[in-house]
Amino acid sequence: MIRGYSRIGCPKYAVSMYVEMLEKNLKPDHYTFPFLLKGFTRDIGLECGTGIHSHVYKFGFDSNVFVQNALIHMYSLCGQIDIARGVFDLSSKTDVITWNAMISGYNRSKKFDESRKLFDAMEEKRVLPTSVTLVSVLSACSKSKDLNAGKRVHRCVKDYKIELTLILENALIDLYAACGEMSVALGIFDSMxxxxxxxxxxxxxxFVNSEQVDLARWYFDQMPERDSVSWTAMIDGYLRLNRFKDVLMLFREMQTAKIKPDEFTMVSILTACAHLGALELGEWIKAYIDKNKIRNDIYVGNALIDMYFKCGSVEKAVRVFNKMRGRDKFTWTAMIVGLAINGHGKEALDMFSQMLRASVTPDEPNVxxxxxxxxxxxxxxxxREAYEVIRNMPMKPNLIVWGALLGACRVHKDVEMAEMAAKQILQLEPENGAVYVLLCNLYAACNRWDNLREVRKMMMERGIKKTPGCSLIEMNGVVHEFVAxxxxxxxxxxxxxxxxxxxxDLKFAGYLPDTSEVFLDIGEEEKETALNRHSEKLAIAFALISSGRPGITIRIVKNLRMCVDCHHVAKLVSRVYDREVIVRDRTRFHHFKHGSCSCKDYW
Structure with a gap:
């Protein structure tokens, strides 16, 4: 009965049967403890493990190799790896299964160096490994990316004449793939x-890990069968290279193939939605998680908060936060940053205070x-005070810090300090086209045309090209892309x-095109035409003809900083058409409502 309950995953009943057996004055034999212990879960092990271990001593089975193996397994499962090692050290160490149990325990505790050391000790004791041993050690080498140790284990397959099983071959492929040796991995794969x-x-x-995502997709498409892990691996590959549209297209294929995603897939999809500003799809994903009872853990919660904030939906992000049962420091950081970039500075400070009251220690001040x-x-x-902060930083200022100063110089038209900040940025990133463009905008706004022409000439000489403006807008679950x-x-x-x-319509409301940031050497009328074709204006026009009834929020993601004219147009659109317009540019969020913007015209 004990064996049966253990096999079907009912360890509590197995323990109850053991207690009942003792109450009937029946003594355990050398089969009882292995069957009982091997069925333990982590919780039951922590609750009853040491008590059962004392019974092992009481009934004289502490030298039984099968009982020792079961104890090592149980303590490893409970995360009590040092106690497991204590049992191992007191064992005879003649049985390979004992060594396998201990190596597997170290792997489970992520102590991969100890796994490899134990394998070395095993060879010194001249205990012959099995394929199970080699699979465990190869896994340790793969996780720690120790190619040399892995190659030595690979040689053991030939040296000990161990039969190549499917599991062992997979472990070898995993080793070489994890260490970036894809040609060797493919050689084993092709010979299987x-x-x-x-x-x-x-x-x-x-191939995903080596950023050869198109080659990864080729092998993915050849797969005779795919599970949720395969789909998630491929989705993750696109996500790593910021190919967010491919992420969503592949997810739709996954749905068509009727493969149920897990929480890892959901985090990847929500991240893609966040970057694309695809709120409708993000909302559908949340409903899908709730409907299909997918594990809604801290990682999913954090991804939902990030998605809502990056789509400008502050209230829904706060709602998710309030419903979360568990939170980590990333949850709090996502809330503080999300509120701040959406123009809710006071609420961000309140959230920081709330974090401190919750006894969450903030990170050390960083860049x-x-x-x-x-x-x-x-x-x-x-x-000047901002510059002093930079000068007195305990670490080297990066692009974000100098970029914040340069942006402030543009708003307040401080050309000299802007030139200094731009010089610092270009030392860190010589091909940063946005810096040249911002300088040109500032020179144009200050009528310093000679300086503007000088920067333009420098851009041409250095082969620096202005990044084309691109705006994304989601409509009925489809992401549309516009360029200028x-x-x-x-x-x-x-x-x-x-x-x-x-x-x-906007001209009737007082709109006059602001051409101060158009630094092309053309007439005023041509400048106005160039302004009128900016990508976010095209996206707004598309939204007005596609979103049906009035009152629906227009959400746009822009890859560059919004120009002054487009900012002015968005403010007027929000008033004239009674629409909330939310634009996420490369600097911050702009919530346009009733003719004003959350950034207070500072961006």
Missing amino acids: KKRDVISWTTIVTG AHYGCMVDLLGRAGQL GDLSHPQSEEIYSKLEEMTE
């Missing part, structure tokens, strides 16, 4: 007589915190017609 989904997924993951200080001082026009002057959209004719109509 039989492959399973793990073999294929390991190859896909190997990002100094960037926030520079940004705050810059907003207040205290540029775009004519590729199937509704282009209708969009440009709406844009003309919108411009006329």
Whole structure:
């Protein structure tokens, strides 16, 4: 009965049967403890493990190799690896299964160095390994990316004439793929007589990790069968290279294939939605998680908070936060940063105080915190004080810090300090086209045309090209992309017609094109035409003809900083058409409502 309960995963009943057996004055034999202990879960092990161990001594089975193996397994499962090692050290160490149990325990505790050391000791004791031993040690080498140790284990397969099983071959592929030796991994893969989904997924993951995502996709497409791990591996590959549209397309294929995603898949999809500003799809994912009872852990909660904030939906992010049962420091950080970049500075400070009251220790001040200080001082026009903060930083300032100062210089038109900040940024990143453009905008706004021409000439000499403006907008679950002057959209004719109509409506409301940041050497009329074709204006026009009834929020993600004219247009659109417009540019969020913006015209 004890064996039966253990086999079907009912360890509590197995313990009850053991207690009942003792109450009937029946003594355990050498089968009782192995069957009982091997069925233990972590919780039952922590609750009853030491008590059962004392009974092992009481009834004289402490020298029984099968009981010793079961104890090592049980203590390893409970995370009590030092006690497991104590049992191992007192054992005879003649049985390979004892060594396997201890190596497996170290792997479970992520002590991979100890696994390899134990294998070395095993060879010294001349205990012959089995394929199970080699699989465990190869796994340790793979996780710690120790290629040399892994190669030595690989040689043991030939030296000890161990039969190559599917599990062992998969472990070898995993080792070489994890260590970036994809040619060797493919050689083993190609020579295999039989492959399973793990073999294929390991190859896909190997190419993903080496950033050869298109090659990973080729092998993914050849797979005879795929499970949720395979799909998630491929999705993760696209996510790592910021190919967010491919992430969503692959997820739709996964849905068509009727493969149920897990919480890891959901985190990847929510991250893609966050970057694309795809709130509708993000909302569908949340509903899918709730409906299909997918494990809604801290990682999913954090991803939902990040997605809502990056789509400008502050209230829903706060709602998710309030419903979370567990929170970590990343949850609090996501809330504080999310509130701050969406223009809720007071609430961000309140959240920080709430975090301290919850006894969560904030990270040590890092470069990002100094960037926030520079940004705050810059907003207040205290540029000299902001510069002093940078000079007195305990670490080297990065692009974020100098970028915050440069942005403040643009707003307050401090050309000299802007030139200094730009010089620092270009030392860190010589091909940062956005810095050249911002300098040109500042020179144009200050009518310093000679300086502007000098920067333009420098850009041409250094081969620096302005990054094309690109705006993303989600409509009915589909993400549409616009670039400046775009004519590729199937509704282009209708969009440009709406844009003309919108411009006329805004002119009645007092709109005058602001050409101060157009640094092309062309006439005023041509400058206005160039402004009118900016990607976010096209996205707004598309939203007005596609979103149906009035009142629906327009959400746009812009890859560059919003220009002054587009900012002014968005403010007027929010008032004239009674629409909330939310734009996430490369600097911050802009919530346009009733003719004003959450950034208070500082960005």
